[in-house]
Amino acid sequence: LVNDMGLDLASPEAKQFAFTQVKQKLGGLRIYMTNTTPAMRNAIDDAEDKAARTCELCGEQGSANEGSSGYIVTLCARCATHNRCN
Numbered sequence: 001l002v003n004d005m006g007l008d009l010a011s012p013e014a015k016q017f018a019f020t021q022v023k024q025k026l027g028g029l030r031i032y033m034t035n036t037t038p039a040m041r042n043a044i045d046d047a048e049d050k051a052a053r054t055c056e057l058c059g060e061q062g063s064a065n066e067g068s069s070g071y072i073v074t075l076c077a078r079c080a081t082h083n084r085c086n
Helices: 038-051 077-085
Strands: 018-025 028-034 063-066 072-075
Touching: 028 038, 072 077
Parallel strands: none
Antiparallel strands: 018 028, 063 072
């Protein structure tokens, strides 16, 4: 999803940006950057929204579930069932 954000990182508007964190938190993608433009912030928001609906294991449509480890993860129905069995 991060690669698909479509950010024009070479654009003069991008200035000197940096990814400060990219992580999974509470079943969702979290992206933190410095020196973002409004277009970059929109792309980040779109990627985070899409991640909340995308299975972390197979990429199919998913939703938040409690994983076998007790953490919240985004999984499709099939992967959620398999995850509970492990």
